[in-house]
Amino acid sequence: MSLQDIRSECSDTAGLLQPYVDGELASAEQERVAEHLECCRPCRHAVSEQQWVRSTLRAVKRDAAPASLRARILAELDGVDREAVAAIPPRARLWSRVVSALADAGRGAMIMVPAGAVAVGLFFVAREGLAPAQTMPGGLGSALTQIREEPATPAVAAAPAVAAAPAVAAAPAVAAAPAPARPGASLPPVAGSAPGDLQLVRADLPGAPGPKESSAGLRYEIVRGGLPTGQHVMLVLEGGQTSNDFAGLLELIDRKFDQKPDHERDHKFEYRTADHQGRERNPQPTAAP
Amino acid sequence: MEVTARHEFESTALPQIDALYGAALRLTRNPAEADDLVQDAFVRAYRFWHTFKSGTSIRAWLFTILRNTFINRYHRANRTRHANAELEAQLPALGVEAAVGHPTSGMPSPEVALAARITRERIMTALESVPEDYRMAVILADLEGLAYKEIAEIMDCPIGTVMSRIFRGRRLLHKLLHDHAVELGLAQAPSPAGGDAGDNTVHIQDYRRRGRA
Numbered sequence: 456m457s458l459q460d461i462r463s464e465c466s467d468t469a470g471l472l473q474p475y476v477d478g479e480l481a482s483a484e485q486e487r488v489a490e491h492l493e494c495c496r497p498c499r500h501a502v503s504e505q506q507w508v509r510s511t512l513r514a515v516k517r518d519a520a521p522a523s524l525r526a527r528i529l530a531e532l533d534g535v536d537r538e539a540v541a542a543i544p545p546r547a548r549l550w551s552r553v554v555s556a557l558a559d560a561g562r563g564a565m566i567m568v569p570a571g572a573v574a575v576g577l578f579f580v581a582r583e584g585l586a587p588a589q590t591m592p593g594g595l596g597s598a599l600t601q602i603r604e605e606p607a608t609p610a611v612a613a614a615p616a617v618a619a620a621p622a623v624a625a626a627p628a629v630a631a632a633p634a635p636a637r638p639g640a641s642l643p644p645v646a647g648s649a650p651g652d653l654q655l656v657r658a659d660l661p662g663a664p665g666p667k668e669s670s671a672g673l674r675y676e677i678v679r680g681g682l683p684t685g686q687h688v689m690l691v692l693e694g695g696q697t698s699n700d701f702a703g704l705l706e707l708i709d710r711k712f713d714q715k716p717d718h719e720r721d722h723k724f725e726y727r728t729a730d731h732q733g734r735e736r737n738p739q740p741t742a743a744p
Numbered sequence: 745m746e747v748t749a750r751h752e753f754e755s756t757a758l759p760q761i762d763a764l765y766g767a768a769l770r771l772t773r774n775p776a777e778a779d780d781l782v783q784d785a786f787v788r789a790y791r792f793w794h795t796f797k798s799g800t801s802i803r804a805w806l807f808t809i810l811r812n813t814f815i816n817r818y819h820r821a822n823r824t825r826h827a828n829a830e831l832e833a834q835l836p837a838l839g840v841e842a843a844v845g846h847p848t849s850g851m852p853s854p855e856v857a858l859a860a861r862i863t864r865e866r867i868m869t870a871l872e873s874v875p876e877d878y879r880m881a882v883i884l885a886d887l888e889g890l891a892y893k894e895i896a897e898i899m900d901c902p903i904g905t906v907m908s909r910i911f912r913g914r915r916l917l918h919k920l921l922h923d924h925a926v927e928l929g930l931a932q933a934p935s936p937a938g939g940d941a942g943d944n945t946v947h948i949q950d951y952r953r954r955g956r957a
Contacts, residue, residue: 473907477885479892508914511921512871512886515864520765524779528758528786535790536750682808683792 804894870920878913
């Protein structure tokens with residue numbers, strides 16, 4: 456008896472054996488399979504093998520989580536509760552395009568985003584008083600101030616921003632004294648047209664003085680179908696490195712995101728994978744849900 | 745987070761801690777890592793608590809987060825390749841016999857008795873040696889008793905894939921545990937020839953087929 460024999464003789468019920476074992480068939484089908492098993496030894500074997508493992512595993516008592524783990528989790532939840540409330544208003548088709556492109560960037564990809572996008576994000580954070588702009592040292596503080604006053608004005612001190620998943624990869628750029636932002640139930644969607652694609656889970660804003668430390672990071676988690684994916688996008692803005700034309704950047708982003716069909720978007724949105732950090736060069740294609 | 749959300753989370757999600765921990769132990773094969781994984785998953789679940797739709801399965805929701813956390817934490821790029829390599833290393837050793845079943849061990853009753861004599865530790869060790877996707881499917885189906893549909897959602901794959909993963913996972917487990925039982929003298933090694941029942945079966949089947957034709 457071989458697999459080929461089973462397939463040729465039992466093709467009618469072959470696909471039903473597994474759901475039969477797991478009780479996932481309607482009663483009529485269940486009976487049909489039972490009848491077949493009466494007279495088909497190979498199928499009966501396959502079924503009994505499956506049933507045996509199933510009942511063996513079901514009889515196994517599950518490990519109880521240690522009490523210390525429960526305590527640890529509760530303490531972590533307290534920490535989340537304590538985090539300051541950050542409300543980031545939805546806005547800007549521009550930003551929503553950035554968001555959807557980031558979400559499209561797929562798993563494990565590290566991408567570069569034009570600094571303008573990040574500046575927009577930081578602008579919101581600053582405006583909401585999460586970290587008042589005047590407390591920011593060096594170029595970043597003034598950059599934010601300028602953005603606030605005149606969003607389309609050039610000469611903002613903003614370096615290329617790095618968006619990375621995981622966030623750890625971009626950690627060096629995060630300021631020494633993070634001011635944790637706080638996500639949660641009250642946080643509105645970041646993106647106007649793609650609500651819930653990204654969820655802010657952390658914001659690190661510069662606290663330490665010094666030109667080299669004037670950087671900020673926003674950490675988002677990509678959400679698909681209302682579920683956190685565990686994939687993060689980190690936006691890091693480093694201040695005081697180069698001057699970029701903010702208006703030019705906005706224009707650039709606009710052009711790159713402008714209403715392109717999906718299959719062109721990767722091409723048009725010329726994010727670069729951050730291979731300078733030793734990661735993969737090309738973002739993996741996003742798995743279709 | 746609001747007090748009510750915290751309360752809801754503690755009364756709805758947190759009671760699943762044992763279920764998540766059990767799965768995390770089998771996934772990570774290491775208690776300390778299982779602790780970290782479960783903690784990460786719960787903190788993430790708490791941050792995203794507002795996305796949980798009440799009335800849907802809390803376990804499926806939490807297991808999805810656990811699985812995503814696990815994959816992101818411990819794997820990243822090489823996961824699929826690794827699982828396939830592991831799988832290929834194991835399947836040829838099983839051969840066709842394992843797929844068909846052992847001619848002498850077809851009946852469930854003696855095997856159920858046998859199961860009682862295989863230690864829990866041995867079962868868990870065997871489970872941990874099964875390739876990851878199969879292991880996850882078997883954990884969710886057999887340790888957690890979830891339905892195919894829920895497993896499909898958690899593992900983000902079609903139900904047919906769920907079934908084949910469970911099937912293959914159990915087949916490997918059967919092989920591993922049965923071999924162990926044979927080593928211990930708890931079960932007989934499969935005999936190559938079929939017994940009387942087998943001959944009768946073939947006969948009846950042929951008879952019916954002829955009758956139909």
